[in-house]
Amino acid sequence: MRSLFWRIFATFWLAIALVAGLSLLLGQALNQDRWILAHHPGVRDVAAEWTARFEQQGPMAAQDFLVQHKHRQHADVQVLDETGDQLVRGTFPPRAAAFEARQHNQKRLPWRRLTEEYRSPASGQIYLFIYRIPHQELAAWHRDSLLWPLSALLIAVVVLSLLSVLLTLSITRPLDRLRGAVHDLGQAAYQQNSLARLSTRRDELGTLARDFNRMGARLQDLIASQRQLLRDVSHELRSPLARLRVALALAERGGDEERARLWPRLVQECDRLEALISEILLLARVDAESSKAQPVDLPALLGKLREDARLLAPQQEVRLDIEAGLRLQGWPELLEQALDNLLRNALRFNPAGQPLEISAHRDGQRLLLEVRDHGPGAASEHLAKLGEPFFRAPGQDSPGHGLGLAIARRAAQRHGGQLVLANHPGGGFVARLELPLTDSAEV
Secondary structure: OOOHHHHHHHHHHHHHHHHHHHHHHHHHHHOOHHHHHHHOOOOOOHHHHHHHHHHHHOHHHHHHHHHHHHHHHOOEEEEEOOOOOEOOOOOOOHHHHHHHHHOOOHHHOOEEEEEEEEEOOOOOOEEEEEEEEEHHHHHHHHHHOOHHHHHHHHHHHHHHHHHHHHHHHHHHHHHHHHHHHHHHHHOOOOOHHHHOOHHHOOOHHHHHHHHHHHHHHHHHHHHHHHHHHHHHHHHHHHHHHHHHHHHHHHHHHOOHHHHHHHHHHHHHHHHHHHHHHHHHHHHHHHHHOOOOOEEEOHHHHHHHHHHHHHHHOOOOOEEEEEOOOOOEEEOHHHHHHHHHHHHHHHHHHOOOOOOEEEEEEEEOOEEEEEEEEOOOOOOHHHOOOOOOOOOOOOOOOOOOOOOHHHHHHHHHHHOOOEEEEEEOOOOOEEEEEEEEOOOOOOO
């Protein structure tokens, strides 16, 4: 993963490297012979002035000019003709000339040696000028020149500004998109594709976008499920309440015999209403569960469910198959309620004489908890809707409100898994909880 920390760190180091590199290049450019000949006061216009004095006033005046020039600029000058002979004595000592001749590497000399050819505009004669400027004088001229610090400052400002703008945009643009997504989420108008491009980044902002997408998807699912639940609850509560009102109205109009006959019906409707409200509260509790995950003792949990099944249906045989060494982090109460609903649902449809099978096995990094019956199964067109709150397949005459599978599905999702409902190839129906086998479940 490309860390945002390393991106910022690398940006600052790149800026420093670029500023240093460009400054070195600038220094080399300003230290070229052509640049020095054109701008250094120790050599600039010397050839033209010396040539004019030499041709108009003679060698003595030209020699005096070189001596005065050395006192002012601390630069030695030699002038040669086309044959290489020295026209005037110049200001370069013979001993220094001998030392220079013995040096094969010019960089070891204590001065900078520059040459320039100059053609006299009056006579057309060509002169060769040899300048020798001490390195200290040349360095002082570079320091005193305004071009060097201003150019270095300009390079630093431009490079740092460009890299700062790029770095700032790489951080603020994703934050603006995240701010817009937060605003949309608060208005219940969040679209997951609004952060699709940002979620492809491989740094902390990309991780934040992916986590935000998951959070937004879960919140949208919760909001949608709560709205659907409210609609379904209002619809489901109308039926028992309507029957209660009718029974009460009949009991008020009738005599004692009519009240005695309707009383069991009133009790039955109240029990159904209480059971429905309990299942609705349980379904809401699954979504609102906020406690921390803890280890789940699968053998003890499944053994308890088998004993409960024997009490509910003594005539039914319940087979238990548990793989050894399974470890799961989760919420034992939610998992027990989910498996209990799957088991009760299987007991309704499992025929007598056929075993009901409960198994727990590992499949890679997943735990498979299966409850299988040998009943008639479910129609293929209804499999996709099974598990939705208050949905019941047509033709069922067994009591229930269609919330058992919904509770099991929500419990599986709370554990980071899913509920798979299918007809078994060997006959019957199988409900399978597929849960991740990780060190810690999602909280």
